[in-house]
Amino acid sequence: MTATRPINRMKTADNSDNLRPEPIAVSPFGKRRYHAWNEQVKVRRGGRVQKVSVIAGFTCPNRDGLVGWGGCTFCNNEGFTPGYLERSQSITEQIDAGLDFLHRRYPTTTRFIAYFQSYSNTYGEFERLRACYQEALSHPQICGLALGTRPDCLPDDVLDYLAELAREHIIELEIGVESCNDAVLARVNRGHDFAASVDAIQRAAARGLEVTAHVMLGLPGESFQSMLDGAGELSALPIHALKIHQLQLVRGTALARQWQRDPASVPLLGEQACIELLADFIECLSPAILLQRVGSEVPPSLKLAPEWNLRLSELAPRISAELARRGSWQGCRYLPRGYIAACHEHRPPHH
Numbered sequence: 001m002t003a004t005r006p007i008n009r010m011k012t013a014d015n016s017d018n019l020r021p022e023p024i025a026v027s028p029f030g031k032r033r034y035h036a037w038n039e040q041v042k043v044r045r046g047g048r049v050q051k052v053s054v055i056a057g058f059t060c061p062n063r064d065g066l067v068g069w070g071g072c073t074f075c076n077n078e079g080f081t082p083g084y085l086e087r088s089q090s091i092t093e094q095i096d097a098g099l100d101f102l103h104r105r106y107p108t109t110t111r112f113i114a115y116f117q118s119y120s121n122t123y124g125e126f127e128r129l130r131a132c133y134q135e136a137l138s139h140p141q142i143c144g145l146a147l148g149t150r151p152d153c154l155p156d157d158v159l160d161y162l163a164e165l166a167r168e169h170i171i172e173l174e175i176g177v178e179s180c181n182d183a184v185l186a187r188v189n190r191g192h193d194f195a196a197s198v199d200a201i202q203r204a205a206a207r208g209l210e211v212t213a214h215v216m217l218g219l220p221g222e223s224f225q226s227m228l229d230g231a232g233e234l235s236a237l238p239i240h241a242l243k244i245h246q247l248q249l250v251r252g253t254a255l256a257r258q259w260q261r262d263p264a265s266v267p268l269l270g271e272q273a274c275i276e277l278l279a280d281f282i283e284c285l286s287p288a289i290l291l292q293r294v295g296s297e298v299p300p301s302l303k304l305a306p307e308w309n310l311r312l313s314e315l316a317p318r319i320s321a322e323l324a325r326r327g328s329w330q331g332c333r334y335l336p337r338g339y340i341a342a343c344h345e346h347r348p349p350h351h
């Protein structure tokens, strides 16, 4: 990317010296002002490739007792499951049902990948995983897989197999990082630390797999600064793309119950504060990372809080408008870590 620019010194919120690129007049990402996944991937893949969701019946080590019980406090997988899915159907039947729906919605799209989204889709016996992936890939209209999973469910043999599949198919590996802050991860009962994410992302990338990381902004215990620091931590990793979600409380989750008992323990962002945080986070991200999502939408029947509602189709333009108002864009506050480290070495000791 060409978004890095000359730098000068400025004061940060904590009054420490920092380096910040000088503003230039034109966003390298056009009107969107961030590195949008859709536009880039459409060009690279020669057209639109749509995801068709499937449920393979996997579970999660943070629910079945291997790592923990009860799961992450924000998790309710119903929030991610399209209404057309019928759990009792085979993967092939689910793909057929999904395609029936998607052909009506996107009549000009001809290429699809199977999206294993709910729970941890690399968690299970290797042969079972392979059979599920192969069933999806043997469908005549499926040209790849998107697999959502946890970082601690990616043993080397699974990564080797996915790398082998990636030679002939589209393979999108989505790893739930959620936060780069270990105290926050512990507080939401995530069951792994940030080091686990770093390890999984590095091992996947070393095999040539393209990783999409998933982060959630606004988790309890997270501060404004810790989230912006997280943007820097993620930018230092070999991540191809990022999905950013803002915290929303989903009915039936431990976090929703906690908020109902004690709202002060789960601070929620207002609409404008959330837009501003997303803009700040995007400014601090590497311009090389594609943004596959810049926010999330929970079905109204499942959402408990916050009260404000923005469809994704409204949220993304609001973020672009906020970046435009500031005259900024993705990466304008990002500096490669090596440079910052070098500068820190020359700071006086009291810094």
Ligand code: SF4
Pocket (backbone or CB within 6 Å): 060, 061, 062, 063, 070, 071, 072, 075, 076, 077, 118, 119, 120, 150, 176
């Ligand atoms: S968010 Fe993912 S890792 Fe956490 S409990 Fe739910 S399925 Fe498991």
